[in-house]
Amino acid sequence: MAENKSIKELQDEILKLQGELKEERSEKDDLEKLVYESGRSSQFLSDTSEEKATGKFITIEKCTNPWVKKKSEQIWEEEKVPTFFFTIDLPPGAGSELSTNGLQFYHGETYELSYYTLVDIKSRIARCWDHEKSIHGENENVYRKKTNTAFISAEARNRGAH
Numbered sequence: 001m002a003e004n005k006s007i008k009e010l011q012d013e014i015l016k017l018q019g020e021l022k023e024e025r026s027e028k029d030d031l032e033k034l035v036y037e038s039g040r041s042s043q044f045l046s047d048t049s050e051e052k053a054t055g056k057f058i059t060i061e062k063c064t065n066p067w068v069k070k071k072s073e074q075i076w077e078e079e080k081v082p083t084f085f086f087t088i089d090l091p092p093g094a095g096s097e098l099s100t101n102g103l104q105f106y107h108g109e110t111y112e113l114s115y116y117t118l119v120d121i122k123s124r125i126a127r128c129w130d131h132e133k134s135i136h137g138e139n140e141n142v143y144r145k146k147t148n149t150a151f152i153s154a155e156a157r158n159r160g161a162h
Contacts, residue, residue, distance in 0.1 A: 051084040051118060058083055058114055081115045090125060091132035098124055 005013075057080045064075045088098065090107040097104040098121060105111055105121060113121060152161050 050089070051086045051113075051122075054083045054085055054112060056083045056112075057081060060114065060116075083112050083114055084118050085110055086113055086118055086121065087111075088121070088125070091129050093132050093135060094128040 059078050060081055061076045062079045064077055066074070068074050087110045088105050088107050090096070090098070094107075097106045099105075100117065100120060
């Protein structure tokens with residue numbers, strides 16, 4: 001033994017270490033909840049999509065008052081954000097890559113993205129696919145029953161509208 005500590009000192013040290021462990025576990029639980037809630041809260045993130053949580057976090061600086069124009073008056077705080085693996089899947093007419101913040105994300109490649117970058121990329125990919133569908137004329141009403149009704153008022157019908 002390097003040091004001879006009294007039982008009281010050892011018990012105090014144990015209590016201190018248990019408190020630190022409890023704080024770390026609480027912080028870990030909070031981060032795990034953030035990952036779960038972030039996946040649930042975004043319309044572009046879901047359990048059935050292709051992104052996979054890495055279990056890692058990155059720290060980013062986030063401005064809490066972005067409406068302030070002077071940089072010296074802006075308030076910045078650090079935020080831990082989860083990362084995800086995601087494979088880029090673009091439609092044929094969208095080109096070969098998406099460009100975000102000076103970085104290119106190529107079709108078919110898998111990247112590790114922060115939560116905020118993932119939401120942005122998935123939103124843009126969804127819009128690319130919607131655009132592709134509108135260009136190639138896919139019939140969205142193909143399985144709907146055809147009706148001869150129109151939504152017109154009784155007054156318009158009386159005037160001869162049909």
